Amino acid sequence: MVKKTQIKVRPWCPFCGQDVGKPREPVQRKMDEFTMGTCQCGAVYTCDPTGFNVGAAMVEALVHACDENWDLAWELTADEDYLTGRIDNYDEQDHQVYETKNVDGRKVSGVLYFVRMSRDIAELSGKLDKTKKSTAAAIIPQAGANYIPEMEPARDPKRKKKRANKVAVKEMTEAGDIEGLVDIAFDDLKTLRFMQRLLYAPDENKRWQCAHMMGQVCRRLSTRKPGAVSDLLHRMYEACSDSAATHWGLLESIGSIIAARPDIYGGFARHLLMYRNLPTSTTQVLWALGTIAEKRPDIIRATPFYSLFSFIEHENSIIRGHAVRLFGKIKATEVASEIEKLIQDNAELTVYEEGQPIKTTVAALAEAAFTNLSKK
Numbered sequence: 001m002v003k004k005t006q007i008k009v010r011p012w013c014p015f016c017g018q019d020v021g022k023p024r025e026p027v028q029r030k031m032d033e034f035t036m037g038t039c040q041c042g043a044v045y046t047c048d049p050t051g052f053n054v055g056a057a058m059v060e061a062l063v064h065a066c067d068e069n070w071d072l073a074w075e076l077t078a079d080e081d082y083l084t085g086r087i088d089n090y091d092e093q094d095h096q097v098y099e100t101k102n103v104d105g106r107k108v109s110g111v112l113y114f115v116r117m118s119r120d121i122a123e124l125s126g127k128l129d130k131t132k133k134s135t136a137a138a139i140i141p142q143a144g145a146n147y148i149p150e151m152e153p154a155r156d157p158k159r160k161k162k163r164a165n166k167v168a169v170k171e172m173t174e175a176g177d178i179e180g181l182v183d184i185a186f187d188d189l190k191t192l193r194f195m196q197r198l199l200y201a202p203d204e205n206k207r208w209q210c211a212h213m214m215g216q217v218c219r220r221l222s223t224r225k226p227g228a229v230s231d232l233l234h235r236m237y238e239a240c241s242d243s244a245a246t247h248w249g250l251l252e253s254i255g256s257i258i259a260a261r262p263d264i265y266g267g268f269a270r271h272l273l274m275y276r277n278l279p280t281s282t283t284q285v286l287w288a289l290g291t292i293a294e295k296r297p298d299i300i301r302a303t304p305f306y307s308l309f310s311f312i313e314h315e316n317s318i319i320r321g322h323a324v325r326l327f328g329k330i331k332a333t334e335v336a337s338e339i340e341k342l343i344q345d346n347a348e349l350t351v352y353e354e355g356q357p358i359k360t361t362v363a364a365l366a367e368a369a370f371t372n373l374s375k376k
Contacts, residue, residue, distance in 0.1 A: 010095070010096065011097050011112055013085075013114065014086070015114065018041065020045065023035035023036050024036065036061075042117070044115055044116075045113060046060045046113050047110060047111070048110060048111045049092040051109035065116075084116075090112050091110060092110050149222075150223070161188070163188055164188040173213050178220075182217055189225075196235075199253060207248055210355075215253070222260075233257060233258075236250045240254075254272065255292060259292045259294065283322055286308070286319065286322035287325075287351070293330045297329055309338075311323040312327065317347030317348070321361075325365050325369065343367050346361050348361050
């Protein structure tokens with residue numbers, strides 16, 4: 001019996017019908033990147049070789065079409081500001097579209113997702129500017145920069161400087177002695193390193209308390225030595241990226257430090273998103289972003305926070321709760337309907353506020369978030 005010949009064709013643009021080239025790696029590297037391409041008609045497309053991440057590929061294609069402007073992409077309306085199309089059964093290996101999903105025993109389930117803008121980008125940017133001004137007025141705290149601490153008094157240069165040691169730093173941290181830690185940190189920056197070591201404590205409550213303490217110490221230290229705190233944040237991020245080591249307490253500490261001085265270290269916040277999909281880090285990332293948003297929600301809204309929307313429906317109640325907490329603080333009206341559904345979710349969880357554990361429920365967090373979203 002003669003085997004039926006597999007029909008295959010080169011992929012084409014659903015808007016103009018022209019053949020399109022093989023998607024390539026983007027020049028500007030970013031998280032969750034897909035290979036991309038551009039058609040002669042101006043349409044852009046992304047490739048999801050598995051077919052399981054089409055939603056993310058759609059977002060990447062739209063953002064790429066908007067010149068990497070996330071805010072602009074989210075304000076656009078489908079079929080009014082842009083058109084979409086997709087090609088299924090695409091095989092990335094040989095750049096062909098097949099009739100069926102199986103070729104020589106190999107599964108073919110790739111998708112090319114296309115976006116073509118129907119308006120000029122400049123025109124759309126004007127639409128975005130108007131929306132951003134109204135949104136910013138609604139989410140930026142009315143209290144202004146009340147999180148900025150007073151300048152620490154200058155230390156006497158002739159004084160006998162104190163030396164930090166592990167035992168003393170541990171005792172002061174456990175006792176909540178912020179004044180003592182700040183005093184010794186100004187004389188010996190090893191204080192911060194000794195505090196960082198305490199984050200590896202097996203007791204979760206102690207880790208969260210230490211993370212909060214680090215934020216408060218760095219808050220005051222930054223008034224005269226902002227560079228030392230910046231160096232600490234760099235070291236912590238490097239430690240988080242070390243696959244051979246655990247990063248207990250690091251993301252919580254990073255969040256606490258940024259939240260304590262978002263005016264100086266707000267730029268570090270977007271890097272937290274790199275760890276959002278790690279099973280051991282998702283909760284900490286959501287907590288850190290939510291804590292920063294308490295002081296400066298505009299900083300979080302300036303990041304690609306849309307990539308966190310799926311966590312609001314996560315099977316883990318702890319992740320659901322922290323996602324709701326975050327979206328309520330940044331007034332993410334984009335997910336208001338999903339938050340409203342969780343008002344009936346009575347799953348329990350613990351949220352740490354200022355280093356202390358607070359028992360609550362997803363429903364309570366959702367109700368508070370939805371109330372905040374409803375405020376004008």
